[in-house]
Amino acid sequence: MSAKVLCVTQQKGGAGKTTLCAHLAVALAAGRRDVTVLDIDPQQSLTTWFRKREELFGEDDGLEVEAVDDLRRGSQVSKVARSRDIVIIDCPPHAGNEAKIAIRSADLVVVPVQPSPMDIWATRPTLNLAAREGKPVLIVFNRVPARANLTDEMLAEAKGYGVKMARTRVGNRVLFAGALNEGLTAGEMAPSGRAASEISRLAREILRVTG
Numbered sequence: 001m002s003a004k005v006l007c008v009t010q011q012k013g014g015a016g017k018t019t020l021c022a023h024l025a026v027a028l029a030a031g032r033r034d035v036t037v038l039d040i041d042p043q044q045s046l047t048t049w050f051r052k053r054e055e056l057f058g059e060d061d062g063l064e065v066e067a068v069d070d071l072r073r074g075s076q077v078s079k080v081a082r083s084r085d086i087v088i089i090d091c092p093p094h095a096g097n098e099a100k101i102a103i104r105s106a107d108l109v110v111v112p113v114q115p116s117p118m119d120i121w122a123t124r125p126t127l128n129l130a131a132r133e134g135k136p137v138l139i140v141f142n143r144v145p146a147r148a149n150l151t152d153e154m155l156a157e158a159k160g161y162g163v164k165m166a167r168t169r170v171g172n173r174v175l176f177a178g179a180l181n182e183g184l185t186a187g188e189m190a191p192s193g194r195a196a197s198e199i200s201r202l203a204r205e206i207l208r209v210t211g
């Protein structure tokens, strides 16, 4: 078995990398896939979330999080990928060497971006890295406000970058933050809410893109 590897990256901090990693991991694991998230951000927020989660649910083979401080040129990823269905890499907020290795290891580079000009411009170095590595990219608009005018302009700007954009947009919802704080996901706190449906649509879209 060799896992599909998703690298969730974007040099801008606060774009929603960790939030999307946690939510996608739980959504994909709920579909009976064995999922491992490699937390390569020294801040280790995803690992902190997962510890809380383990206090609630105990260990769960279907979903694992490993804090990794050195990808060892990607050998850490291929080792984990051998025994899992999906590996998700939660990247630090820069386009440095570890992010480059993570991108090189990936089947799909997922780039969350908030719909503001500065955030979109900040994706450039990440997109350039992915292009140099010849990796497919999926831009995901995150924290999208209910008023969509700005988003449409931003969409046009992002289109100019010539990479695929997710049809699913993730709204600006306090539940995302509130749930992570409890070791949960928005979908677990409100299974029929909008956040839950956005994440399951996004997960399906990602599975389609990675084949």
Ligand SMILES: Nc1ncnc2c1ncn2[C@@H]1O[C@H](COP(=O)(O)OP(=O)(O)O)[C@@H](O)[C@H]1O
Binding pocket: 012, 013, 014, 015, 016, 017, 018, 019, 020, 045, 093, 142, 143, 144, 170, 171, 172, 173, 174, 175, 176, 177, 178
């Ligand atoms: N869709 C969203 N709606 C509301 N808040 C969000 C959303 N996505 C992320 N956030 C919040 O934005 C902040 C940064 O998110 P985070 O996932 O830590 O970004 P990154 O990992 O890219 O630095 C956190 O406080 C998080 O709760």
Ligand SMILES: [Mg+2]
Binding pocket: 017, 018, 019, 041, 045, 091
């Ligand atoms: Mg993060």
